[in-house]
Amino acid sequence: MADSVLTTKPSIDSILARAARLASDYLSENKNRDRLVVDWLPPGKLREKLGLKLPKEGRGLEAAFTDAQSFLKRSVRTGHPYFLNQLYTGSDPAALLGEWIASLANASMYTYEVAPVFTLLEEELVRKMGKMAGWEDCEGIFNPGGSISNLMAVLAARNAAFPHAKQRGLLAEDRPVLFCSEEAHYSVPRAASVAGIGIDAARKVPVDSIGRMRPDALASMIQKALADGFKPFMVSATCGTTMPGAFDPLEELADLCEEHKLWLHADAAFGGSVLFSKKHRNLMDGVERTNSLSWNPHKTMGVPLSCSALLLPEKGQLKATNALDADYLFHDTAEAYCDRGDMTIQCGRRVDVLKLWLSWQSHGDEGYRRRVERAFDLTASGRDLLKLRDSFELVREPEGCTLLFRFLPPSLREQERDEAWNEKLERANITLRERLKHEGRIMLNYASLDGLATLRLVLTHPDLTVEDLRFILDEMERAGANL
């Protein structure tokens, strides 16, 4: 009884209407640079403040709304232009609308009969994205994130090279190895671990000065592996690496893969959207020669998490790899040829295509092209800004839309660079980054590169300007003045 009293129609109407107002206010506040990105609290204090407890008796829809409001206040504004912490950003209203309607429809993507419209949207998006990669017709599937897309690429490659593995497991004589660059995403070696191949079998190829896999090094590593009796089966190239945003040279890698009959995967989770731009798509020249391609619209295309496609030019590989005979789900109906559930390692699967579809309708190819080119232009300006200031050193020449640099605190400038200096620099950069995070105005990330903490600005937010970059650098100088 209580349940239905608590969720009468007027109450639902009013809560959803208030959620809509909350959302539009939140989105418009994202544009206000004076708004904090995060009102930072450490876990202990936040836990105390929120007083989290699951109740025995229901508190009703109103109470749920009040909680949601207070949670939002304490969450990170990932759509704020100064959230530069990850490879995703933005908060596109058309995509948000797509998420809202998708959760309302609550379909599962395994069969046409349960998800007729969304199945067709997925087909069409796969076709279009495949075409952009140079394939007239291809297969593909949307997965919960780039790591799962990369895992499914490793599984498809494993199935092509060791087809017995699906049924009988890996055999002693298989000795599979795959290659990725030393700056590839950790999901690639982890996929090797998941697939029973082992992390050691994901061999890391050295990169050049801007972070691209070196084909000459790959060639020798393939030779070495063969000489040692291993069976190389795959090269996983990266288009837009996690740190410098570099693009591995697909043409040269494709030559090597053709020579040795290796599966070439392109992890373009971050970089895939350069395909919208005539000006920059040369970074992915050769993509049409790959065997599989991961591409995450939830990154530079600004669609909410998660939205990640795996595309393959040769049809039938996903089912060959993943299908099992689940007759309680997949039937021999007239429309069964549209069922997509057998192509994945999931069963129930969220609708991740509607948000992308609506966003694409709203912006068009041209809108995405502008967004991509704007990010490249901004990165070029940001690089020049950095070079002009004594307080920063550029660590890598940017190839994509990412700046890698270190802050040089006043106390360390014009001093001899020895080990002690390096240690101080390391500490200063990490401290500066944490300080900014705790202040809450700017969030950016860092990692170790060439043995030293390196700051990273990912410049893909569509509202970010050169003025913003100046402000961000000013802020770093201010917050780091006493380091």
Place this chain on the structure above:
Amino acid sequence: MADSVLTTKPSIDSILARAARLASDYLSENKNRDRLVVDWLPPGKLREKLGLKLPKEGRGLEAAFTDAQSFLKRSVRTGHPYFLNQLYTGSDPAALLGEWIASLANASMYTYEVAPVFTLLEEELVRKMGKMAGWEDCEGIFNPGGSISNLMAVLAARNAAFPHAKQRGLLAEDRPVLFCSEEAHYSVPRAASVAGIGIDAARKVPVDSIGRMRPDALASMIQKALADGFKPFMVSATCGTTMPGAFDPLEELADLCEEHKLWLHADAAFGGSVLFSKKHRNLMDGVERTNSLSWNPHKTMGVPLSCSALLLPEKGQLKATNALDADYLFHDTAEAYCDRGDMTIQCGRRVDVLKLWLSWQSHGDEGYRRRVERAFDLTASGRDLLKLRDSFELVREPEGCTLLFRFLPPSLREQERDEAWNEKLERANITLRERLKHEGRIMLNYASLDGLATLRLVLTHPDLTVEDLRFILDEMERAGANL
């Protein structure tokens, strides 16, 4: 320029407000039994009707909204009481609110710093659900669906038994085998395939007359595997099987697993919610002795897809299995002990906990208990209704909230049951089910059981009544009268 014109604040305000109205109307129409579950069109016709095309120039937010409306009209009403096709159903407004706010916040669950509130919600939900399973303290993680939860359980079990596999891959001497019942979900053998163990190594244990794994059969199969030189490492029990909704006997399986030092996993994706009910939780007696437990709140708890937890009583196993050193994401900060990204095979991970949190706040333990007990009561009534009618035969005595039965068309009643009869029965049941789907008022599913197509009604929708069941059976008799 065009982009910002198309998404001005008044336009966003108005679109989100209209989305809210659309959603409340849609939810309230779900309660109207006269509404079709689906206005069925086969793929070719639907494709034609929708005229799907991705534009070169953006069409703006208004056009996106119009598309969303028309897509919704052509989608399946999975929240309608007569959508009985899958193991999930319902459309809880508090959970929907959770999805809306989660997509607005657009956090990724890998680190506390990006998802502070949602990280704490996940911790608390894991603690609470673990407590319900009888664990004072446990670890756990939310995954995109039960198949991924089951895969992660297989990986954790593999890591416990063959710890070298993560780094070095599976070795020739490993010879792993795992066991599940012949009516277990296909995600378990597929997890064996993904993990490099192979489908053949997922051995299928016979079930008893209502669909429960037979411990005596398991015991002999373990002995046989050992005698053949294999290394059994895991038993995956099912709590709420896909077809009859049966519960494997955890206590007896736990005894065997203790004896042979096997990892006991409970796939309670469907059945986990019986833990809310004192009256029915005996079905999962022994759950506190398992090593891992999958439980999908997106099923009987009515939360939108996907929401699936994997819980483990012994802390540290998820990181031991899945962690890699990704220093661009995971840092040595003061709050790093809260970071959860290293516990999964994903990297970016959607917020699937807010919808569950808000729904739980709204309904409380008691609301969920009522929902579960209602479904059991309804199933008992449905079973009795079926037994009273000549036009149906019950195929399994229900243990959970699922009815398995066959429709006996008038033309086949009181006839000798031979092979030809069986073939006719098979065809009649499949035809009836497709007919209902094409009419669009009722959607239910079927699968082969004991060699014959068997219809399945999943009775977990919170608004479903005995009156509805009578109507559904009447409708089947009407639609099947000429079969």
